[in-house]
Amino acid sequence: MKVGHHDLFFKKPYQILYTLNDILLGLWFFIGSICFYFEGTVKTWGVTLFVIGSFQLLIRPTIRLVHRIHLKKYYKEEYEQKQ
Numbered sequence: 001m002k003v004g005h006h007d008l009f010f011k012k013p014y015q016i017l018y019t020l021n022d023i024l025l026g027l028w029f030f031i032g033s034i035c036f037y038f039e040g041t042v043k044t045w046g047v048t049l050f051v052i053g054s055f056q057l058l059i060r061p062t063i064r065l066v067h068r069i070h071l072k073k074y075y076k077e078e079y080e081q082k083q
Contacts, residue, residue: 014063014064014066014067014070017063018060018063018064021056021059021060021063022060024056025053025056025057025060028049028050028052028053028056029049029050029053031046031049032045032046032047032048032049032050032053033046034046035049
C-alpha cells in the first residue's frame with residue numbers, strides 16, 4: 001500500500017513528539033536520580049521528577065494511539081473502498 005507524502009505529513013510530527021517526550025523522560029529520571037544523593041529539599045525534587053517521569057511514561061502510548069486514530073480517520077474513505 002502506497003501512502004506517499006501523506007505518511008510523512010502525519011508521521012513526522014508524531015515522531016517529534018515521541019522523541020521529545022523520551023528525551024524529557026530520560027532527563028527527569030537522570031536529574032531525579034542525582035537528587036537522591038542529597039537530603040532535604042533536593043531529595044523532594046528528585047521524587048517530584050520521578051513522578052513527572054512516570055506520568056510521561058503514560059504519555060508515550062497515548063501519542064502512538066492518537067497517531068493511529070488520526071491516520072485511520074484521514075484514510076477512512078480509502079480503507080472503506082478496499083473492503
